[in-house]
Amino acid sequence: MASIRVLKSNKLYIDFRYLDERFREVTLLENSVANKKTLAQMAKRLDAEITLGTFDYKKYFPESKSLKKVALLERRKSQGRLGDDIPTLNQQIDRWLKEKEVEWRINYRNTMANLINKHIRPDLGGILLDAFLRDGAITFRSGLAEYRTPSGKPLSNATINRIMTILKAIVEDGCIQHKLITPFDRIKKLKEVKTHVEPFNLNEVTAMIEDVRSDFRSYLITRFFTGMRSAEINGLRWKCVDFERREILVRETFTQGIFEYTKNDPSQREIAMSTPVLEALKRQFESTGHRGRDGLVFCSRQGTPIDAKNFTNRIWKPMLVDLDIAYRRPYNTRHTCATLWLASGEAPEWTARQLGHANTQMLFSVYSRYVPNLTRNDGSAFERMLASTGTTGVVA
Missing domain, CATH: 1.10.443.10 (Intergrase catalytic core)
Structure with missing residues (x-):
């Protein structure tokens, strides 16, 4: 049940529970008998709407910092997962790396850990798995494109694709475990510049x-x-x-x-x-x-x-x-x-x-x-065939 409380600043705030979580929303109202009465009436309506399932958090608190959290909880409720123990991406990364230990060589494992610790954990580690959505994945990729190494060089598209592939594997592994929808749907790889070998003669x-x-x-x-x-x-x-x-x-x-x-x-x-x-x-x-x-x-x-x-x-x-x-x-x-x-x-x-x-x-x-002509097509075999049959021009 919602209650009215007073901050040390003498401002009133409403303390209530919604979707099994506790929320505190501070108002601009000073502590007075009249203001308390006004908030008490609002709290009564709030409790009734929560009970009826018609409560609109944004309507009551349009500037609230809790709106993202509320949207996440409401999405979980709609999917029948309210109360599930959803890990953060950091927790999901730790579990994923632990499972991969037996598959990877030590040096490969170190390389993967370095990429994750350098690029993925700092920006995404604290996000809950089901709060990481498609727009978040696209924003993260854009951030990688803007990243500069200590020498001022940008990451190549191949490196960005590699980091995104790692992130996708981590997230989709968690999505399977917790029955979530992958946020990587229709996110294509960046076009990579083809590299050419430069052997010595x-x-x-x-x-x-x-x-x-x-x-x-x-x-x-x-x-x-x-x-x-x-x-x-x-x-x-x-x-x-x-x-x-x-x-x-x-x-x-x-x-x-x-x-x-x-x-x-x-x-x-x-x-x-x-x-x-x-x-x-x-x-x-x-x-x-x-x-x-x-x-x-x-x-x-x-x-x-x-x-x-x-x-x-x-x-x-x-x-x-x-x-x-x-x-x-x-x-x-x-x-x-x-x-x-x-x-x-x-x-x-x-x-x-x-x-x-x-x-x-x-x-x-x-x-x-x-590769020499024996195994590579470069047109010379066709020329030899034409020469062997006496064909030297094109028939009109």
């Missing part, structure tokens, strides 16, 4: 191998001619180098200070050693092979794994500057290897297996312009 590869610091020459040869990812080659141990079969066995990775399983199952593979790689690893064995089968193939002077960031800053960048070669990430050694294999005429299926791809789809999507 063979002359650049040769120059880089000759220029690099001598203790990193075998490392660079192996990267350029096996297509191994940074985490794969930095975690390579001698027990995974089979000189007899001329194979490198990719079984684990090293990144962010942790050894763990490869990126995915197809990444577990055997890479055939070309002669340059075989000779480079034999030379490297003389340097680090004494550490035993569990020892790292490539490591620091202290026997610790090569740090990818340290290699980039202290070896890779100075080398490119010295050779006046346009900067590309070390990952481009992988792209370079793929294009060299394909351009030399190696079968796409074999190339895909060597790179650790599940199929050739990515090869033709990313490296199509480097």
